[in-house]
Amino acid sequence: MASLIKSFAGVNTPDFLIIDKVHLPPLPPSELTSIDIPMKSGSQFVNKKHGNRTITIDLTIKAPDRDKVMSMGDQLADFLHHDEPQPIIFRDLPGRKYYAILDGDTDLEKIEHLGKGSIKLICHDPHGYGEQRSYNITSDTTMLVNYGNRQTALQISMTFTKNVTDFFIATDKQSLYFGEPFDPTEKTVTDTKPVILNDPGSSTTDWLQATNFNVDGGRVLGTIGSNGYSFSQAGKDYGTLSGLWHGGSMVRSLTKQIQDFELECQVGFASSNKNQKGRIEIYLLDINNNQLGKIAIRDIWNNLDNPQFEFWVGKVNGGGVSVTNTYGAYKGVFSDFNGIIQMGRVGKKWHCYIAKVDPNGRAHTRHYKAFTDWQNKYMQKVAKIQLHIAAYDKEPAVDQMWISNVYFREILSKQPNQVDYVFRTGDKLLIDCETGEIYKNGKLFLERLYPGSEFLLLDKAANGLVVSDYSAIKDGKVTFTERWL
16 A cells, blocks of 8 residues: 655655554644724734644554664654755645655654654645646736635746837736836837847857957967857867967947947856866957956866956056956856856946856846946947957866857936836846746846836636736746645
8 A cells, every 4th residue: 555655855755664644734723813902892803824734643664673673763764854844745645745844753662573653744834835837928818727725926937029118917916017107298218228239149240350359368369150059169279379368259349339338248158177277258349449348257277167257447457457356155156157247337337247047047146346437547438349268278178168149238328208118129027926036137127116016926716817018028938836725
């Protein structure tokens, strides 16, 4: 007969363990809050909340002989002991998980070749969790069905196909509104962050191989090519040069010179051996090819996979300022890097940013640093972007070094009679209503969320989800996990 407990912490119940009895209360204990009202009988109900759910289990260890009961107890300890709550699945509820942790004593009474006892598991989160369900957003209204018996939070993702000044997502009871309503007779829609360059890395046609341009601490050797979706060293042939960096570089001119801006690139930087060395650098140049700034990720360490992020304002070792040179919160935190690096300037203030981005589009492992140019030394306009990928000395090069999605936009001042776009073509929006996090293009995004917005919850049974303009999005998807009490 199958065990009453199917698995705990992802491990099936061992054959030597017999579950005699499980007490799983239908509901966790509830606690009512009320307040006394003067001159009124009884009290005023305020709210109700549920406490921890306690699961009591009577069990028996069946040993091959009477001398092995205690040693089998060690195996039971390995099965039950964990530092955090773990999923437990019961035979009669195979599609539902509770998250429990051992509490209290685990005394066993030895009877011949058997060991009998009782244990207690605590679910600090009293809910059970069922299947994760997904729905595609295919129109302005999408019907969702929650088969659990409790409210559950949504995760929503989409990509925008056109610029919009406002956008909302709503259920029957809650809504998330981005942007701001406006009177078109009083305000004009203005793009205050126009895109100057958006290059996915599909071709090097519009780039100039920069054989006569400078790179810091090295020399341009070889060329940069494209595989159709990213830039990398052609043939991984970085040339040979002792004691210096060496690799390809290419330059692209902007359509005009820009004062205030933001540059962002997606990069990959991953070693297969701790002795590999390499760097990716992105320079900003003025009309005369003078360096205005640089962001880079590089690894020069011996026997350590430890990429560092670097940001300079002005020319490196030529009057510029090193704003940051960091390996992050600890050594190796930027290893196996796939994410974004960014630099920008608005007025006198420069900034840099680096973050890994997970497959769901969430930025993590972040670092941000700002610098204010009080003396106006680095105020020249940006005219060109230079990319550089290199190996060092005669050391083996980092296996994976690539650049993709080179994105440069101008930053304009917003006037009182103007309304800016809240989402632009290509923006990716990710909303996690469970954690209260919103990401736009991998970065936390709460500044354009309208006051009064509420994160979305699904009631049990059928629910409607509405978006304000389905024609403005693609790849819309909603996921949620059923919850039970």
